Amino acid sequence: MGNKNFIKGMPPLDGAGRPKGAVNRSTAQIRAAFQQLVSNNIDRLQSDLEAMEPEKRVSFILKMSEFIIPKLMSTTFENQIELEYRELNSLMQKAPDTVIEALTEKILTLKAN
Numbered sequence: 001m002g003n004k005n006f007i008k009g010m011p012p013l014d015g016a017g018r019p020k021g022a023v024n025r026s027t028a029q030i031r032a033a034f035q036q037l038v039s040n041n042i043d044r045l046q047s048d049l050e051a052m053e054p055e056k057r058v059s060f061i062l063k064m065s066e067f068i069i070p071k072l073m074s075t076t077f078e079n080q081i082e083l084e085y086r087e088l089n090s091l092m093q094k095a096p097d098t099v100i101e102a103l104t105e106k107i108l109t110l111k112a113n
Contacts, residue, residue: 051063
């Protein structure tokens, strides 16, 4: 399954797929419809919440908050190193040769000690 020409770790093709952060139309339409549903029934939702037992009310609010408040992405040590390596690589691509030579020299002196 999937694309047989794709190799793990291969950079994405330019212009392939949706841009990062772009929401597909179906998702946007569903979100808009759900927002409208909640807006039209806010008084009813409030009274239903008030009628719930405290335990169930807190549980319901916590479950619904998952759809409103974005979850924090757990960052592993390896992920952090990979992100920093990518950022460093991007900076190195833009840096003048003299800066790269100076950095290389500094790294080699640190390695020797």
